[in-house]
Amino acid sequence: MKIRVNPWPNFFGATFAGIIVVAFCLLLLWRDPLVFWNDDYQLSILPVFADVARSWGEGHWPLLSPYSWVCANLAGEYQYGTFSVFVNAAVVLIWKFPFTFPQQAAALSITHLIVLAIGAFLLARGRNFDIPLSIFVSLVATLNGWIICWGATDWFGALAAFAWLPWCWWALEKSRCAAVDISSVEAAVPSGRPNGMPPGTAASTGVVAVLRPAPFVYLLVTGGFPYTVLMLALLVAWLSIKSLVETKKFMSILPMFVGVALGFAMSAPAWLALLDYTSDSARAVTAATAHSQWLVPWRALPGFVVPAWTVNWSDFSNRMMPHRAAELACGLVAPVALIAAFLNRGRVFLRKIKWDFALLIVVLLLCMLPSAGLFRWSFRWLPFLHVALALCAAQAWQDRHRAGLCALLLVGVSAVTMSILQANGAFAFPLTWILLVLAAIWATTEFLHRDNAWLPPSLTAASLLATYLCIPPNCGVPRYNLSQQLLQPAPLDPHRLYLSVYPPPEFDYRIEARSQPVGQVVRPGSTSMWAALRFVNGYSPILAAGIARELRFSIHGEIDPSFAEYIVRDQSGALAELGVDGIVVAKEITLEPEPWEWERVFENDEGRVFHRRGPPLPVVRSVSWIDNRPNDNFAVAELTNIRDTRNRVEVDVDLASDSGPALITFARPYFRGYIASLGEKRLPVGSYRGLFPIVEIPPGSRGRLVLSYRPAWLLYGGGVAILAAVIVVFGALRRGS
Numbered sequence: 001m002k003i004r005v006n007p008w009p010n011f012f013g014a015t016f017a018g019i020i021v022v023a024f025c026l027l028l029l030w031r032d033p034l035v036f037w038n039d040d041y042q043l044s045i046l047p048v049f050a051d052v053a054r055s056w057g058e059g060h061w062p063l064l065s066p067y068s069w070v071c072a073n074l075a076g077e078y079q080y081g082t083f084s085v086f087v088n089a090a091v092v093l094i095w096k097f098p099f100t101f102p103q104q105a106a107a108l109s110i111t112h113l114i115v116l117a118i119g120a121f122l123l124a125r126g127r128n129f130d131i132p133l134s135i136f137v138s139l140v141a142t143l144n145g146w147i148i149c150w151g152a153t154d155w156f157g158a159l160a161a162f163a164w165l166p167w168c169w170w171a172l173e174k175s176r177c178a179a180v181d182i183s184s185v186e187a188a189v190p191s192g193r194p195n196g197m198p199p200g201t202a203a204s205t206g207v208v209a210v211l212r213p214a215p216f217v218y219l220l221v222t223g224g225f226p227y228t229v230l231m232l233a234l235l236v237a238w239l240s241i242k243s244l245v246e247t248k249k250f251m252s253i254l255p256m257f258v259g260v261a262l263g264f265a266m267s268a269p270a271w272l273a274l275l276d277y278t279s280d281s282a283r284a285v286t287a288a289t290a291h292s293q294w295l296v297p298w299r300a301l302p303g304f305v306v307p308a309w310t311v312n313w314s315d316f317s318n319r320m321m322p323h324r325a326a327e328l329a330c331g332l333v334a335p336v337a338l339i340a341a342f343l344n345r346g347r348v349f350l351r352k353i354k355w356d357f358a359l360l361i362v363v364l365l366l367c368m369l370p371s372a373g374l375f376r377w378s379f380r381w382l383p384f385l386h387v388a389l390a391l392c393a394a395q396a397w398q399d400r401h402r403a404g405l406c407a408l409l410l411v412g413v414s415a416v417t418m419s420i421l422q423a424n425g426a427f428a429f430p431l432t433w434i435l436l437v438l439a440a441i442w443a444t445t446e447f448l449h450r451d452n453a454w455l456p457p458s459l460t461a462a463s464l465l466a467t468y469l470c471i472p473p474n475c476g477v478p479r480y481n482l483s484q485q486l487l488q489p490a491p492l493d494p495h496r497l498y499l500s501v502y503p504p505p506e507f508d509y510r511i512e513a514r515s516q517p518v519g520q521v522v523r524p525g526s527t528s529m530w531a532a533l534r535f536v537n538g539y540s541p542i543l544a545a546g547i548a549r550e551l552r553f554s555i556h557g558e559i560d561p562s563f564a565e566y567i568v569r570d571q572s573g574a575l576a577e578l579g580v581d582g583i584v585v586a587k588e589i590t591l592e593p594e595p596w597e598w599e600r601v602f603e604n605d606e607g608r609v610f611h612r613r614g615p616p617l618p619v620v621r622s623v624s625w626i627d628n629r630p631n632d633n634f635a636v637a638e639l640t641n642i643r644d645t646r647n648r649v650e651v652d653v654d655l656a657s658d659s660g661p662a663l664i665t666f667a668r669p670y671f672r673g674y675i676a677s678l679g680e681k682r683l684p685v686g687s688y689r690g691l692f693p694i695v696e697i698p699p700g701s702r703g704r705l706v707l708s709y710r711p712a713w714l715l716y717g718g719g720v721a722i723l724a725a726v727i728v729v730f731g732a733l734r735r736g737s
Contacts, residue, residue: 010122013131017121017138018114020461024143025110028468036109037102038154039477043505043525043556044071044539045156046105047486048080051529052088053095060646062088064709067529068538069547069669070557075269075714076277076671077542079157083270083721084222086115087160100484109152112163117142119166120387124394126170133394136333136456140390141166143464145307145329146382149473161223162383164216168232168263169387171213175256176243209255210262211731214724217263222270227380229271234362234384236260242355265724272713276672278374281544289318294377296328296367302423303328304335304389306414306432307467310425315476324425326475327379329467330386331460332438333403334393336410340403341396353395360388397456404443411439431470438463478510482527483517489531491521491602491609495616497534497579497667500524501564502586502607505556521607522586525557536580545669546690547578561589568593577626578691579619579667581612619644619667620651626663628689635659637697648708653678657700666693666707673711679703 028035048071055062062082063075074080081087094107120141124134141147151159221229236256243252264271293314303309303325313323341349350357363385371378396403415432418424424432438459445452492498505524507513519527525539536547537557543549552563567575568583568591583598585591586607593610602609622637637655655662670687676695677683685707686694693707 009131010125013125013134014118014121016131017117017135017142020135020139020457021113021117021142022110024461024465025106025113027465028148028473029106031469032472034102034479035473036106036153038474038479039506040154040539041105041156042101042480042482043527045080046101047526047529048074049091049104049108050095051532052080052082052091054532055646056088056092058646062646063714064646064668064671065529066644066646066668067532067534068526069536070543070545070553071526071538071540072545072669073273073277073671075273076544077540078226078270078274078277079155079224079541081157081160081222081224082273083267084160084219084224086219087223101482105156108156109159112156112159113142113147113152116147116159116163116166119164119170120390123166123170123173123387124391126173127391127394129394129398130453132453132457133397136397136460137387137390137394139457139460139464140330140334140393141383141387143331143461144383144386145325145327145467146379146386148329148468149326149475151383153473154477155225157224158227158380158383161220161225161228162231164220164223165228165231165235165384166387167216168213168220169235171216171259172236172239172256175209175212175259176239176252207731207734210258211728213256213259214262214266214728217260218266221264221267226274227375230375231381231384232260238355238359238362262724262728266721266728268717268720268724269714270717272717273711276711276713277544278542281542290376291371293318294379295370296364296379296382298368300325300328302414302417304330305332305410306418306428306435307471308425308428308431309414309418310423310427322425323475324427324471326467326471326473327382329464329471330389332407332411332435332442332463333397333456333460334386334389336407336439337393337396337401337403337456338389339410340406341399341401343406344401345399349396349399349401352399353392356388356392356395360385360392363388394456402446404439404446407439408436408443411435427471431466434466434470435463438466478506480505480509480519480524481511481515481517482519485517485520486523486527486530489533491604492523492531492533492584493582493611493616494531494533496582496611497536497617498523498528498582498584499536499551499559499564499567499575499580500557500584500586501561501568501589501591502558502584503561503588504554504558508586508588518606521602521604521609522584536578545671546687547669550689550691561591564589565591573627576612576617577623577665577688579617579621579665581617583610584608585610617667618642620649621665621667622653622662623665624663626665626688626694629663632663634661634663634696635699637662637664637701639664648706650704650706653697653701653703653705655697655699655701659699661699662697662701664695664697664705666695668692671709671711673709673714674707675710676705676707678705 051065052062065072065074075082090111094104117138121134121138124137220232240253293316297311297313299311307325307329309325310322312320315321363381367378367381367385418428442459500522502522502524509518523535528535539557541555551559553559583593584607598610599613600608601611620639620642622639624634624636637653639651639653641652643650649666670690670693674685674693676685678701683695688694
């Protein structure tokens with residue numbers, strides 16, 4: 001007999017959890033309208049998403065961007081979620097509204113926080129926690145210090161990917177339990193179907209067990225954060241070990257593995273693009289010192305109870321600097337409830353949560369140990385830690401381990417210890433006193449023997465709100481005064497390709513250094529994308545494009561001034577070959593291009609703009625000589641009807657039959673994967689020192705020359721993704737029938 005489950009409690013509970021998160025974020029915005037508007041969100045995420053919305057509006061898939069050479073390959077940069085249906089849909093929808101930059105950032109973050117809240121709620125409900133406890137888990141997973149202070153306000157890719165981790169966890173546990181149930185039935189009944197079970201029930205359950213994780217794994221992997229993929233791998237390994245130990249049957253994990261494999265197959269273009277793009281990038285040779293930055297020091301662990309706890313952390317420059325433990329904030333209830341449960345019935349409680357606690361300890365150690373390979377900054381494991389901690393604490397509360405007095409004692413001892421060790425920093429008051437009041441309310445409620453199921457989510461929401469009202473969510477990262485005027489191209493020319501020479505923006509352009517609006521002239525990072533201006537510069541943590549290596553760009557798009565002077569003065573011919581016909585020089589830089597070649601067209605207190613004399617250089621040119629082939633001379637072909645789009649360039653060519661071959665250059669960054677054709681004939685695509693594509697055409701060539709970006713990872717990965725999606729859809733339809 002089929003058991004019907006009432007879905008409405010879960011629906012209303014999940015909706016309520018989302019509403020609480022929205023209300024919480026609106027309170028933060030009321031306190032600070034720029035709370036979600038910091039650092040990478042300003043120089044990288046939002047301008048790129050503006051270009052993504054523009055691309056879809058033009059009817060093009062945003063694989064490439066024509067408005068930055070360093071950050072041209074949006075798919076390869078990975079953090080922009082190029083292959084995520086959800087990210088792209090959210091961007092397109094939000095950009096339909098007349099929001100300001102900070103409002104767009106807030107809308108993007110809040111949308112994904114809602115997804116995270118609902119997923120965490122369902123994960124908790126899958127553990128048979130009641131609705132208040134499930135909302136408690138949801139609040140800890142969504143509003144913890146790392147998600148609010150980093151994911152939602154700076155590194156959006158981290159939030160976009162992690163929003164789906166609880167969904168994956170929930171789906172994987174459902175898949176594992178379904179596989180265990182099927183195995184148990186088949187073992188108990190020789191026919192594999194007990195009396196009364198409808199035919200095909202086991203098969204239908206097996207299909208659901210396989211298919212359920214796939215879409216969530218796809219959304220996580222395409223979300224844009226490699227660390228979250230690593231978290232998923234650890235989660236799958238942990239669930240597999242747990243299932244094998246408990247059932248001693250390999251079949252108990254097979255559906256889960258098939259579902260994960262289908263999810264990775266659906267996301268194949270995303271991770272194949274990343275692997276291809278980073279193979280010879282700056283990220284592939286990350287300095288060893290980066291792996292010891294942003295580790296969670298053991299001295300900071302009291303910050304789980306009192307986030308104002310301040311000790312030295314290793315920052316982005318490997319300096320040991322005083323840092324408040326805002327990233328450890330998870331509300332007062334979670335750490336205290338877990339500690340109280342161990343103090344009350346340690347061994348019994350440990351046996352009950354041994355698997356979750358083991359995962360908690362492993363993730364905590366990963367937060368504190370140096371990173372390796374392409375991964376850096378181990379404190380990025382903290383969101384995973386907060387979810388594991390919330391699940392353990394929910395179990396402690398469900399077992400009715402009274403913890404109010406423990407909360408009062410822990411906060412009090414922490415306050416005294418902070419004062420003795422001088423670890424109170426600048427934000428201990430009034431946060432510590434507020435936490436003491438909340439702990440007193442908790443203890444009083446328990447003393448009066450009033451069981452209140454809503455006490456955990458209420459105390460958690462109140463303590464987290466107090467934390468962010470007392471401690472600025474911005475953890476010391478830069479914030480820039482970027483105005484809406486950046487949507488306008490003036491004083492620059494959209495038809496020219498610019499090289500911008502400016503100092504490191506995180507030092508010279510942050511609000512503390514320059515309070516007035518900045519960027520209208522120099523366009524730091526990828527901000528040129530807002531106004532559809534063509535810049536060589538761009539924000540890229542990967543720095544894989546040849547131009548990034550050749551001109552020695554830094555992550556934020558700046559170039560060393562002395563090297564810029566060498567390029568502009570001694571290598572001006574190289575800039576002409578690139579197609580650069582505009583130079584922007586910040587006022588802090590003394591560089592002056594040669595006046596016989598460049599003319600100053602604009603100047604203000606931010607910088608100077610120089611244009612190459614004459615009209616803008618065409619994006620497609622036929623050259624007679626190029627310095628990487630000094631012994632070859634080429635005929636000049638006639639080029640007409642140029643059509644330059646994101647992923648494709650078309651041009652009519654006409655070359656006399658009695659001349660030599662012609663060399664066609666394209667003013668766009670080179671990536672592996674370009675193909676060229678002249679009519680029906682395929683032509684090889686080369687590059688000038690890995691900087692821009694070049695195509696050699698034979699004598700007598702006439703017709704339409706097409707250069708298009710079709711990398712192997714897109715063709716093969718796209719085929720695999722489509723096949724996997726068809727399998728998932730077909731399986732779902734068959735199960736539904």
